Amino acid sequence: MSAPFVLEARGVVKYFGAVCALDGAQLQLADGEILALLGDNGAGKSTLIKCLTGVHRPDAGEIRVDGARLTMKSAADARAAGIETVYQDLALFDNLSPTQNFFAGREQVSGARLLGRLAVLRKRSMHAETLVALDRLGVRIPQDAATVGLMSGGQRQGIAVARAAAFAGRVVILDEPTAALGLRESRAVLDIVKRLPEQGISVILISHNLDHVTEVADRAVVMRRGRVVGEAVPSDETHEQLVGLIVNG
DSSP: OOOOOSEEEEEEEEEETTEEEEEEEEEEEOTTOEEEEEOOTTSSHHHHHHHHTTSSOOSEEEEEETTEEEOOSSHHHHHHTTEEEEOTTTTOOTTSOHHHHHTTTOOOEESHHHHGGGOEEOHHHHHHHHHHHHHHTTOOOOTTOOSGGGSOHHHHHHHHHHHHHHHOSSEEEEESTTTTOOHHHHHHHHHHHHHGGGGTOEEEEEOSOHHHHHHHOSEEEEEETTEEEEEEOOSTTTHHHHHHHHHHO
16 A cells, blocks of 8 residues: 555635635645645635645545644644644744744743743754754855844745754645745755755645746646646646646636
């Protein structure tokens, strides 16, 4: 028997009032796979991702992780299942350092049992772990940058992706990671994405850039009107096929 999918959506339905955002959506992500999720605005991509990450609860259908059905009531449940998401806004604090952003909400402390609220932050340990995680994915940041607000868009994206990979047990979902980036910065981010499977992380990549998808994705699925309408291995030969699915379904 083949191994179960790392992450799977089966017949997911989601309504917002009378509007059907997802109409039996299906999605399968294999171990070590980079899967591109394509579709025009309003196709249902963001709603499906939010169902996969616990932000929305499906009205019907099911989500499975490693073959086991999972009921997620919040994004915390998705993170506990090893699913991390990097949205377009990155959710970084401009006034904090890379290390402080890396461990925001997950701070390491010493002496918590003895000192209670006066527990001491393990700053050196967190800084060292941040540098290791960034180096593992080839993320380069200026040594003298005190806060992420002083960094470029590509460097900020690199920090956000590395943070997600460090805490994800199985899956990282990336929402338009190269949007609004220049050519050089996009190249650096794509290189980071390609390294994620080497760290045991499967990837779902939402993108409107088919050239980027062709470069990094193993497979691309296309959504339209809340359903998956087709898939292909992205290449120069399947470019027109994918465009046709996006436009015409």
